[in-house]
Amino acid sequence: MRVLSRLVTMWAWGSASLTLGVLVVAASLLFVRLDLEALPAMAELLLSSVALSAAAVLSALPVALAIALALDRHARRAWHQSAGQRWLSAFRDIPPLLIGVIGWMLGARGLFGAWIVLSIIALPVLAHGLRGAFGRARSRERLSAIALGASTLQVLFYVVGPSSSADFFAVLLRALARVLGVVAPLLLLGALSSLALEVFHEAAAGRMGFAVAGATLLVLSVLVLHGVAAYLERNVQLTGAT
């Protein structure tokens, strides 16, 4: 047992050291290869990429909201609930390229096609996140509102909405971060205003300085979006605790 516990300790320490070592080496090599002159051009692409992704997420929002509300409303009916959740999970696990292939077959091309396909990719992420956000509203508060004579719509507006508003924005930011990093479907559709796609093209062409500049901006923006989302979620939990 003593030998085994030593082996497990060495395995855990070795794995952690390897992970940190690889991260440090990769980050320093990326920093060395970074072409600072490429940053302004990549920053412009980042802005257009964020605009495209935001448009896609916002256009998917009404449908995702409806799906999340329908799942929340039918929460007590086990069959509806499990079928809806299964459908969402399956939809989320489909490779994004497959959605791009469907879009390509239906004639989606260019910026408009990219907008539609990115909306469809964002849809399950949004619906799943919003369902979770609505589910976090306390059942005790819901029951109190119903006991006071509120209708289901009033419970939604006056109880569920306010208690899950920060979670709602966190879900939007996470979906935006997810859509920002999508490359494969856009490769088929030929959307030019995507930073992730530009990183792919630059790396494929061997211009690693440009690719590293774009990758750095992409990582920073995704990390900022996730950081803000995590802050919002934590803030909600703290408010709930007090």
Add this chain to the structure above:
Amino acid sequence: MMDRTSRPRRERWLWGLVDGISVGALGCAVVASLFLVGAAAFDALSTSFLGVATSVLGTLGLSTLALLVAAPVAIGTALWARWLAPVRLRPTFLWLISLLGDVPPVVWAVSALVVLQPKEGVEAYFLAVLALGAVAAPSIAARGLRVFETVSPSRMLAAYALGASQAEAVIGVVLPAVWRGLARAILVGFSRAFADTVIVLLLLGPLWIDAPVLPLRVVDPTLSELALPGALAAAVVWGLVALAISMLARRVLR
């Protein structure tokens, strides 16, 4: 508050709209899937099934090798961050692991190209294995951490009270209690590696265009278009296998 007399009617209308949109979205997804499967079946007639089957096996092999690299390191890192890391540094490492899972795959592919600079053939294949492992590892580690957090502290305290060291408590108490959750985390990482496209296109596309993997059968990376014929059949088979893996992860090991 709304007018009491008109409330039920308005609410029925609104909830009808909500249900209609959800059922409509489900219907659109079903119609799109049927359309794709039909087109793929038509497409499959003009291509060899052997080629698609070889690509499926090639991609499964690539993902399995990536998992063999990623899973021990990811589980070990999660174990260290949860039980063995210095207490003050623990939240920082937990935050770092969850953030790494959000890095887009194209960034891992560029990092792999910069760090290792591959040559043609098998070397590019193993570089793709490493990059796919880097994509799968953070998601395995993050899920592994969540699984470790489900172990009740009282169990650990009971093991300590019986004279076990921290490592002995982990071996004797934690690992037997969470092996199903860890297996599920590994399967989710596998499905993430299997569904990834960009790494294979970027690392194998220019260096080994004939590699038997699904992404190269669906997309021609040099022309940025569908690698017809047979692309649709390969895409549908790819989607079905990816769904089967993730369903296995969600259902069988629950």
